[in-house]
Amino acid sequence: xxxxxxxxxxxALLLVDPYNDFLSEGGKLWEALRSVATQVGLLDNLxxxxxxxxxxxxxxxxxxxxxWEPGDYDDWDHPNPTQQAIxxxxxxxxxxxxxxxxxxxxxxxGDVVIKEHWAQSGFANTDLDFQxxxxxxxxxxAIGVLANTCIESTSRFAMExxxxxxLVRDATAAFSTEMMHAAHELNGPTFAHxxxxxxxxxxxxxxxx
Numbered sequence: 094x095x096x097x098x099x100x101x102x103x104x105a106l107l108l109v110d111p112y113n114d115f116l117s118e119g120g121k122l123w124e125a126l127r128s129v130a131t132q133v134g135l136l137d138n139l140x141x142x143x144x145x146x147x148x149x150x151x152x153x154x155x156x157x158x159x160x161w162e163p164g165d166y167d168d169w170d171h172p173n174p175t176q177q178a179i180x181x182x183x184x185x186x187x188x189x190x191x192x193x194x195x196x197x198x199x200x201x202x203g204d205v206v207i208k209e210h211w212a213q214s215g216f217a218n219t220d221l222d223f224q225x226x227x228x229x230x231x232x233x234x235a236i237g238v239l240a241n242t243c244i245e246s247t248s249r250f251a252m253e254x255x256x257x258x259x260l261v262r263d264a265t266a267a268f269s270t271e272m273m274h275a276a277h278e279l280n281g282p283t284f285a286h287x288x289x290x291x292x293x294x295x296x297x298x299x300x301x302x
Contacts (some may be wrong), residue, residue: 099297106146106232109156109215109237109244111139111198114184114191116238119280121184121191121279125268126238130272133263135238138195138291142236142264149298152228153204156215156237156247160187173212175242213246221247221256232257234294236264240276252284261294 114120116136125132130136146153159165159179166172166180178184185192200206205228208219215221225233233256235248244265248258262277281288289297 094195099232100152103230104141104151104232104234105144105225105228106151106153106223107156107215107221107235107237107247107270108153108198109138109235109247110158110185110239111155111195111237112158112191113193114194115124116195116198117241118246119190121182126266128268130266132208133266133273135264135266136195138199138264139236140263142234142261142291142294143198144293145298146234147201150231151298152235153201154221154224155204155206156219156243157207157209158185158220158243159209159211160185160192162187176212210243210247213242213248214250215243216250216254219248225256230256232259234259234261236261238266240265240267240273241272241280242259245280248281252286258285259289259294260285261289261291263291264276264294 114250115122117123143153161179161183166176205224207215207221207224210217210219233251236245237244248260252258260277261282267273267276277288
């Protein structure tokens with residue numbers, strides 16, 4: 094169950110990579126994500142969690158991946174496999190529809206938009222830790238995509254920095270059920286303080302004060 098020590102003023106929602114390329118029909122990665130996303134009710138759960146968090150006073154931090162631009166990774170010594178794929182397919186291209194926010198998950202007044210991350214952790218080479226500390230945050234709830242890459246890396250990094258971490262198993266998705274199993278049954282329990290469902294989180298949010 095969700096940690097009953099949460100306080101609205103100390104809790105942040107991390108909304109990771111809410112791009113059209115991931116979450117919208119016609120996005121470059123949507124077809125790969127569609128099966129699991131449909132199975133868990135991803136979009137409905139993302140809408141529900143973000144709305145409830147904002148209504149309860151929990152600040153949303155939007156944690157976006159680097160938007161591809163011409164020349165990205167061309168002269169890198171060792172881009173990782175995901176970066177090599179981005180270089181080929183121009184995922185989240187800046188100035189293009191795929192690199193725009195999903196219309197239901199765009200930043201709202203009061204949200205904090207973090208500097209773009211180049212790899213999988215929303216903390217590495219960004220201002221996320223600084224911004225969380227400036228807002229007095231001690232507890233983070235991670236939602237978005239992908240469960241076994243950016244959500245896991247960002248959440249594990251958060252734990253290493255001393256934050257209390259909650260994963261929401263049906264407010265994220267991956268390219269296969271095996272990847273989801275690894276994220277929540279094998280890897281998540283080694284670093285997350287709580288792994289909950291959307292319903293459990295929604296039931297807890299009104300209790301935060």
